[in-house]
Amino acid sequence: RTFDPQTTDRALETIERNAKLQTQLIEDLLDVSRILRGKLLLNVAPVNLTTTIQAALETVRLTAEAKNIQIQTAFAPDIDLVSGDAARLQQIVWNLLSNAVKFTPEGGRVEVSLSQVDSGQEGRDAEGMPHWASFAQICVTDTGKGIDPNFLPYVFDSFRQEDGKTTRKFGGLGLGLAIVRHLVELHGGSVQAESLGDGHGAKFTVRLPLPDARKPRGSKGSLLMPDSSVLAGLRILAVDDEPDMRELLLTILEQNGIEVRAAASATEALDALEQFQPDVLISDVGMPEMDGYALIRQIRLLPDLATLPAIALTAYAGEIDQQQALQAGFQHHLAKPVEPDQLIQVIAALVQ
Incomplete structure (x- = not known):
């Protein structure tokens, strides 16, 4: 049986989309396996988060455009470099952006911001000296389906999705956010989710520690x-x-x-x-x-x-x-x- 060019193109797009989905599922399973066995190691170097976020944005831009989703960005200038694995940091942002685009309906909006914040609490460095901890803060906010407040405590658990309808409609194994949490913690950071409930969108906030700018350069933070x-x-x-x-x-x-x-x-x-x-x-x-x-x-x-x-x-x-x-x-x-x-x-x- 032969098909017209339009039907063939749609079929090829479906095959490609499902192949990419299967590849992502396998990669997620492999990452979780490495995490559980303690074998996921980081290639640590100074990382420019603005560049990292922009690279992640490029990977979801076409999907967002196909759904007429507006992506707004706000990057504070002169954010210090973080110490981390650039590829894994991009994976963190990509997972959050991918979820935001996936769960936001057509014509919706996704906002991404990068800022520098102080913890508001005095800590002590490795030498026992007091200092104020600073963080690079990445926020991904969407106007999507939102998260039930009762489910928020479990949103970063492996293989957890809010209900079976989510799996059937959007696919996936419920691993993306679990991977985000583990990767963020490997970098010494934290991640939290906020939502007012169904239909009110969601906000994910990642905080990554920054070098202590108040410490003398000669000490190297050693x-x-x-x-x-x-x-x-x-x-x-x-x-x-x-x-x-x-x-x-x-x-x-x-x-x-x-x-x-x-x-x-x-x-x-x-x-x-x-x-x-x-x-x-x-x-x-x-x-x-x-x-x-x-x-x-x-x-x-x-x-x-x-x-x-x-x-x-x-x-x-x-x-x-x-x-x-x-x-x-x-x-x-x-x-x-x-x-x-x-x-x-x-x-x-x-x-x-």
């Missing part, structure tokens, strides 16, 4: 590093199922005069403990078969290792994740990607 004599001769067992992560830990630790034994699994770590008496344990949490939590619980049952200082490495930077690590038996929790200076400072604090 940590107060311990005396090398504190670390010399220390014995550390480093556990991670990712070869690249093990290699990174070996490099950081050996450069500081530390003797390191690496293990690729929790089982391998338990075997190593029969011959190797470490002063500190560093363990990834998201490992197959036996995870880091199970490992530390098992270690705590061994009389000689009940008080072994232990550091958890996870893909999550949230307070809940930190509490979970501490409750399992770790003394400290560090989010990936690991900052070498921070890792060394934590080790020194644990053994002093």
